[in-house]
Amino acid sequence: MTSADSKQIAGKLITFLETGKAPQGLFAPDAFVDFTMPQWRLQAQGADDVVAMRLHSHPGPGRVPRSRYDATETGFVLEVEEEWEEDGESWYCRELFRADVGEAGISEISVYCTGDWDRALVARHGREVSLLRP
Amino acid sequence: MTDGAGTERAQAALIRAFLDARDSGDTGLIERAALSLPTGQRFGEHPGLIPALLHEAYSAAAAPPSRCRLAAALARAWVYGGHAERAVVFADEALSLASVQDDPRLLADALDAALLARWGPDGFGERLSLAARLDDTAAHLADPELRLSAHLWRLTTAWECLDVVAVQRQLRALDALADETGSARIAFFAASRRAMHALVTADLATADELIARVGEIGSGAAEPDLEAVTHSLAAARARRAGDLATLRHEAPQFAEYGASQGMPAVSVQGAVLWLEAGQPAPALDLLHQLAGGGLDTVARDVDFLLTTVSLVHVAAALHGGDGLTADILADGVRLLEPYAGRAVLDSGAVVFHGVVDDYLFRACRALGQPAAHWRDHAASCYRRIGAAWWLRRLSEPGHLAAGTPRAVIHLRRDAAGSGWVAGFDGATFALPDLKGLNYLRHLLGRPGADVAALDLAAVAAGHGGQTVTESGGGELLDAQALAAYKQRLRDIDAELDEARSWADEGRAARLAVERDALLDEVRAAAGLGGRHRRFGSADERARIAVRKAIAAALARIGQHDAALARLLRDGVRTGAACRFEPDPTRPVTWVLEAGPAPHESA
Numbered sequence: 001m002t003s004a005d006s007k008q009i010a011g012k013l014i015t016f017l018e019t020g021k022a023p024q025g026l027f028a029p030d031a032f033v034d035f036t037m038p039q040w041r042l043q044a045q046g047a048d049d050v051v052a053m054r055l056h057s058h059p060g061p062g063r064v065p066r067s068r069y070d071a072t073e074t075g076f077v078l079e080v081e082e083e084w085e086e087d088g089e090s091w092y093c094r095e096l097f098r099a100d101v102g103e104a105g106i107s108e109i110s111v112y113c114t115g116d117w118d119r120a121l122v123a124r125h126g127r128e129v130s131l132l133r134p
Numbered sequence: 135m136t137d138g139a140g141t142e143r144a145q146a147a148l149i150r151a152f153l154d155a156r157d158s159g160d161t162g163l164i165e166r167a168a169l170s171l172p173t174g175q176r177f178g179e180h181p182g183l184i185p186a187l188l189h190e191a192y193s194a195a196a197a198p199p200s201r202c203r204l205a206a207a208l209a210r211a212w213v214y215g216g217h218a219e220r221a222v223v224f225a226d227e228a229l230s231l232a233s234v235q236d237d238p239r240l241l242a243d244a245l246d247a248a249l250l251a252r253w254g255p256d257g258f259g260e261r262l263s264l265a266a267r268l269d270d271t272a273a274h275l276a277d278p279e280l281r282l283s284a285h286l287w288r289l290t291t292a293w294e295c296l297d298v299v300a301v302q303r304q305l306r307a308l309d310a311l312a313d314e315t316g317s318a319r320i321a322f323f324a325a326s327r328r329a330m331h332a333l334v335t336a337d338l339a340t341a342d343e344l345i346a347r348v349g350e351i352g353s354g355a356a357e358p359d360l361e362a363v364t365h366s367l368a369a370a371r372a373r374r375a376g377d378l379a380t381l382r383h384e385a386p387q388f389a390e391y392g393a394s395q396g397m398p399a400v401s402v403q404g405a406v407l408w409l410e411a412g413q414p415a416p417a418l419d420l421l422h423q424l425a426g427g428g429l430d431t432v433a434r435d436v437d438f439l440l441t442t443v444s445l446v447h448v449a450a451a452l453h454g455g456d457g458l459t460a461d462i463l464a465d466g467v468r469l470l471e472p473y474a475g476r477a478v479l480d481s482g483a484v485v486f487h488g489v490v491d492d493y494l495f496r497a498c499r500a501l502g503q504p505a506a507h508w509r510d511h512a513a514s515c516y517r518r519i520g521a522a523w524w525l526r527r528l529s530e531p532g533h534l535a536a537g538t539p540r541a542v543i544h545l546r547r548d549a550a551g552s553g554w555v556a557g558f559d560g561a562t563f564a565l566p567d568l569k570g571l572n573y574l575r576h577l578l579g580r581p582g583a584d585v586a587a588l589d590l591a592a593v594a595a596g597h598g599g600q601t602v603t604e605s606g607g608g609e610l611l612d613a614q615a616l617a618a619y620k621q622r623l624r625d626i627d628a629e630l631d632e633a634r635s636w637a638d639e640g641r642a643a644r645l646a647v648e649r650d651a652l653l654d655e656v657r658a659a660a661g662l663g664g665r666h667r668r669f670g671s672a673d674e675r676a677r678i679a680v681r682k683a684i685a686a687a688l689a690r691i692g693q694h695d696a697a698l699a700r701l702l703r704d705g706v707r708t709g710a711a712c713r714f715e716p717d718p719t720r721p722v723t724w725v726l727e728a729g730p731a732p733h734e735s736a
Contacts, residue, residue: 010299065266066291069299070518078299083266133475134259 006076006101007069013097013106014064017082022051028104038115050109060086075101092117144356145182148173152187164191165200172211176358179395181215192224202231202240206247213250216397218435225251242271242280249287253436253481255473258294265291278315282323285311289327290483294476298519305331318355325351326363326484333370334486336523341371363484369403370485373410374523378542378723381411389420398424399437399481402444409448412542412723421448422458429465439478442469443493450496463497470494474511488524489515495528531721543698544725545575556691556698559725563694570687573680577706577714578724584711587677619652626652673710681708 012023027047035042035053044053062084070077078097083090093114100108117125148171155167168191171184188211192204209225212218225247232244245268252261265287272284285307292300308324311317329344345367352360365384372380389404391397405420425445432441446466453459470490478487495508509528516525542559554565565571576593577585626649633642684706692699701722707713716722 007299007302011303014299014303061270063266063270064300065262066295066297067299068295068297068518081262083263134262 006071006099009099009101009106010067010069010076010078013078013099014067014080016051016054017058017062017064017080019061020055020058022047025105027051028102028107031106032108033111034109035111035113037113047105058082058084060084062091072098075099075106090119090122092122145175145184149183149187152191156190161194161200165195165204168192168204169207172207172214173358175211175214176362179215179397181211181217185211185215185220198231199235199237199240202228202235202244205231206243209247209251213253213436216435218251218254221247221251238271238275239277239280242268242275242277242284245271246280246283246287254434255438256434258291258476262291262295278311278317278320281311282308282320286323286327286483290479293479293483293486296475296477296489296515296519301331301519318351319357322348322351322355322357322360326367329367330370330484330486333367333374334524335520336374338371338375341367341374345371359482363482366480366482366485369407373407376723378411378725381407382413385411385413385416389416397437398432399441399444402441402448405448406444409451414452417448418452421445421452421462425449425462426458429462429469432469436481439470439473439476439490440480440487442466443478443487443490446470446493446497450493450500453500460501463501466497467494467501467503470497474508475515477515486521488512488521491515492524492528541721542723542725543701545571545578546726546728549728557695558698561695565690565694568683568687568690570683570685570690573684573712574687574702574706574714575726577712579726581714581716584713586673587680587708587710587712588673590680590712591676623649623652677708677710680712684708684712 009026012026016022016026027050029047030045031047031050033044033050033053035044042053044050062082064080064082067078067080076097076099078099080095080097082093082095085091093116095114096112098110099106148167152164152167152171155163158164168188171187175181175184185208188204188208192201192208195201195204205224206228209221209228212221212224225244228244229248232240235241245264249261249264249268252264265284269284269288272280275281285304288300289304289308291297292304305324305328308320308327312321312324325344325347329341329348332338332341332344345364348367349360349364352363357363365387368380369384369388371377372384385404385407387404388407389401392399392401392404401420402424405417405424408414408417408420424441429442429445432438432445443466445462449459449462449466453463470493473490474494476490478490478493479485480487489512491508491512495505495512498505498508513525513528516522516528543557544559544562545556546554548555548564553567554571555562556565556571557563572593573590576590626645630642630645630649633639633645688699688702688706691702705714705716707715
């Protein structure tokens, strides 16, 4: 698995985050996900269950305005921001993915999520915190 | 760069069409004619009558969708005309109107205008979000222009924050859109952005193909910014290749066009190109003209980062402790620090100009301030995007004193191909064909790189592609013992990983000592790349032959020019591995081919 292959898989992962549809070759059939969110943790095994876990918490399409990709010896680390609309509310979160990539796609992936921020929290954060970088 | 007489004629025709529509009193016709006005605008040039006529149509329009479209067009016309500050109010109104119209086409158009009006060094987070919204909106539209706009904005913001995955996705999306629509204009954008990517990753062969394609498609599509795009790509290509002839050709054109149009971001590129061409004097003149009033005078618009880093780049290279360059560097550090981690693009997002951290490094180094952390940040950024040329430049010396230009030295075959031309530019001399000259030229073309004597021996005329066969036998260390050592090293590495993962420092230290001792044994027995060192083998014969040939060539050069021979002797090392190590205090542009593609070192 080359760095270019891993980068392509990372691109497919972003497509999945944006559309809710897993492109061919994104997850290996026996893919395992370990999903940590604020004060909770979930796991799933098997490509279908991995996809189902994501769609359970993010049923609609969304946007990934930016990401940072770093290749690792076993796959990649991807840091993203997400934005989406659901039930008339706008949501925002930041996530870190550490993925092991094999010939069939992602075999293992750990996800660390900030939790979902609604419009009010985003606005409050903007008022109370001046970030050094966007 | 020309004044584009054809573009001006087209512009005059559009204005006449608007005036005719106005005379007709038909509001629909007036709107359509007004919206066509900016199509011939060239980025950064004075907009003339276009904003005034657009504003007239906008003021007369009553229906919200018409006002929305005209406000967006007006915003674009002001940004293109170099007055982004006048654009914001119209872009905001367009977005506000579009948000309540339930028409995704209007919304996409307004988002494009909002992005254009906010294209500057600040508000990057907002632009990211707007670009993502535009992409989301355009994804459900078939309109090729709106889809093109969405992809270009996502691509631009992705480059700015070095989001390599998004860059690849958007480049693919542009290719796909060009294929689907068959549009020459979209193919022009797709090819020019692919060319930029090829230049970033130093894939010059691909860049050359794409640049040629950009010129062909752009002419057919009558793209107003064609000249700006082709000149920018040609200059960027020349910098990557060290193509002095092109750099010297482009430098005055950038300087003159920027001066005539009042575009400092273009003029300062002239200074950068003069510098890269080994001509610091005109670069310094431009620096005085453009930055004599200090960097606080640089407009905080779309070109702010490019103009500022370019001035810092030139000032850092020419800094001799004088007031002007010291002031520019100090201003540059203060103004650029808030934008660390960001890429610098030109206003068309056609050329990548490095990352801000690179210029902070250059400025701090020239000022004698701590700079290593900026270099490390820049190197990390360049590694992430595969920008090999930019990464390599971080380790080059930064100072080039004005008045002591980079020397240009020839060591190349003559036009007939039977002899050689050597010597400083303007004082060259002829030499017969000598093997050692082939070896020297090969090494000069690969500064800082080890070349095995065996490989070098194959580059001389009459030896092309021919390598001396290995005789085998006589290894210093028995192959079986070496294999055992290597297996033990692999075991130790695995044990070290385990010890370190459990923070078992005592065990890790014991293993490290054993590992070092084994490595010493293996190194003593191995040649280049871990190959066994042999006595009397082809390697040894090649080493001796190359050393003698280079010594003979240097002696012959010394008969004509002792200084050049000394320069080469100081930099060239022979042995089993040969190497040319440039002297940073004696920068040279080596002309190694008869054509216009010399190689720079130091």
